[in-house]
Amino acid sequence: MRWKVTGWVIRQFGPMVPGMRCQVGLALQATSLTVAGERKAEVEVTPEAAHAFARFWQAHAGCPLMGRNKIVASVCPELHGLFHVKLATLLMLVGGVARRDPGGTRIRGQAHMLLVGDPGTGKSQFQRYVAKLAPRAVLTSGRGSTAAGLTAAAVHDGGGWALEAGALVLADGGVCLIDEFDGIAERDRASIHEAMEQQTTSVAKAGMMVSLNTRAAVFATCNPGRNQRYNPRLPLASQLNIGGPLLSRFDIVIPLLDQAEPGRDEAVADHLLHTHQRRGGSQAAAAGGGGARQRQAEAEAAEGWPLATLRQYLQWCRSSFRPTLGRDAEQLLSAHFRARRAAEGRQASRTTVRMLESLVRVAQAHARLMARSQVGLQDAVVAVWLQEAACVDSQSAAAAHAAAAAADAQSFPDDPDAQYGRLQEAVVGAVMGGGDGGAPPDCYLEY
Numbered sequence: 354m355r356w357k358v359t360g361w362v363i364r365q366f367g368p369m370v371p372g373m374r375c376q377v378g379l380a381l382q383a384t385s386l387t388v389a390g391e392r393k394a395e396v397e398v399t400p401e402a403a404h405a406f407a408r409f410w411q412a413h414a415g416c417p418l419m420g421r422n423k424i425v426a427s428v429c430p431e432l433h434g435l436f437h438v439k440l441a442t443l444l445m446l447v448g449g450v451a452r453r454d455p456g457g458t459r460i461r462g463q464a465h466m467l468l469v470g471d472p473g474t475g476k477s478q479f480q481r482y483v484a485k486l487a488p489r490a491v492l493t494s495g496r497g498s499t500a501a502g503l504t505a506a507a508v509h510d511g512g513g514w515a516l517e518a519g520a521l522v523l524a525d526g527g528v529c530l531i532d533e534f535d536g537i538a539e540r541d542r543a544s545i546h547e548a549m550e551q552q553t554t555s556v557a558k559a560g561m562m563v564s565l566n567t568r569a570a571v572f573a574t575c576n577p578g579r580n581q582r583y584n585p586r587l588p589l590a591s592q593l594n595i596g597g598p599l600l601s602r603f604d605i606v607i608p609l610l611d612q613a614e615p616g617r618d619e620a621v622a623d624h625l626l627h628t629h630q631r632r633g634g635s636q637a638a639a640a641g642g643g644g645a646r647q648r649q650a651e652a653e654a655a656e657g658w659p660l661a662t663l664r665q666y667l668q669w670c671r672s673s674f675r676p677t678l679g680r681d682a683e684q685l686l687s688a689h690f691r692a693r694r695a696a697e698g699r700q701a702s703r704t705t706v707r708m709l710e711s712l713v714r715v716a717q718a719h720a721r722l723m724a725r726s727q728v729g730l731q732d733a734v735v736a737v738w739l740q741e742a743a744c745v746d747s748q749s750a751a752a753a754h755a756a757a758a759a760a761d762a763q764s765f766p767d768d769p770d771a772q773y774g775r776l777q778e779a780v781v782g783a784v785m786g787g788g789d790g791g792a793p794p795d796c797y798l799e800y
Contacts, residue, residue, distance in 0.1 A: 489527025
């Protein structure tokens with residue numbers, strides 16, 4: 354937030370000591386104080402844009418998942434597939450609904466996201482795209498940042514001390530992008546615990562005791578620690594150089610694997626070459642005539658909305674919808690939380706009470722993305738799937754069934770309703786059926 358201060362410049366005398374020269378400084382005696390620029394989203398949604406978004410969902414009332422996938426396709430169009438990562442990125446940007454308890458405790462609505470994977474899987478490209486898409490974004494690296502650089506630092510300014518805001522404070526109201534998150538020194542990680550959960554940072558330095566807001570979503574990336582490549586057979590927490598208290602603060606954790614599959618490699622190569630061709634990087638595009646131009650127009654249409662339209666849509670979702678939990682969604686999230694807590698080989702860092710709050714935030718974000726005023730069963734199923742996709746262990750029946758049913762969900766499905774039907778049957782059957790994968794109750798299969 355920027356302030357405009359009007360006043361008189363006066364002289365300010367220091368303490369007078371016999372035999373010593375008195376120090377004289379300049380000060381501003383303020384007469385008025387006005388807000389010059391509030392720290393809010395710079396995106397302004399016009400009435401025409403809001404009406405267009407409402408018509409978009411009216412046109413996709415029969416198949417809302419198809420409309421959602423068109424929006425998801427707009428994220429990082431240069432990357433092939435990765436549907437689950439693109440969807441999670443949008444949910445992180447939209448966020449849940451913040452609330453304040455009667456006792457004064459504030460429950461954050463921003464969703465934190467962590468991408469863990471092998472080198473060359475597109476983690477940095479997602480961060481760069483989010484930096485362009487978010488209304489306010491601060492990009493930093495964990496290996497070159499200290500606790501003061503992430504929160505706030507006390508600097509000596511003339512005859513006194515002043516505070517310099519760090520990355521999390523500067524990103525207040527937006528997104529803080531931290532690359533190589535595991536590179537943060539162990540002694541500096543405790544300083545971001547409060548900033549990520551309570552969304553404030555307390556500074557007690559040089560006689561100053563202040564509390565600064567850090568209401569920002571954290572989008573972090575890192576490589577597996579102590580392992581050159583990610584091993585899906587090992588628990589996630591054992592492969593990261595991140596402690597349990599810090600890992601539990603992330604609402605969405607997604608592993609990215611660089612698997613050598615001939616079919617997928619061919620699809621990725623074709624996508625990259627076609628992207629290079631239609632953006633003027635090949636002579637074939639210039640000499641192809643009308644057919645090449647038509648293919649280019651079809652490819653551009655498949656990429657989804659332009660960046661400016663997507664930025665307006667996300668702002669429209671955040672400002673227009675504050676969804677509440679429906680009965681079916683509440684029962685599914687509660688049953689999943691109890692099942693994960695009761696699992697024999699559960700991961701302690703990912704099965705705390707914060708897990709339930711994360712599920713609620715992600716489900717609310719999905720309802721917002723779908724322009725809904727209530728969180729339904731579909732939103733809860735997507736939240737459970739995104740969480741279990743990262744923390745699959747041999748003792749979790751829900752995770753095993755969800756991963757088996759949604760193995761093809763990393764690519765954009767041709768029939769999203771059929772794909773979601775298999776996903777809902779697997780997730781609800783594993784959670785509500787007691788973990789044996791049996792048939793779930795009929796009331797949970799309605800869609």
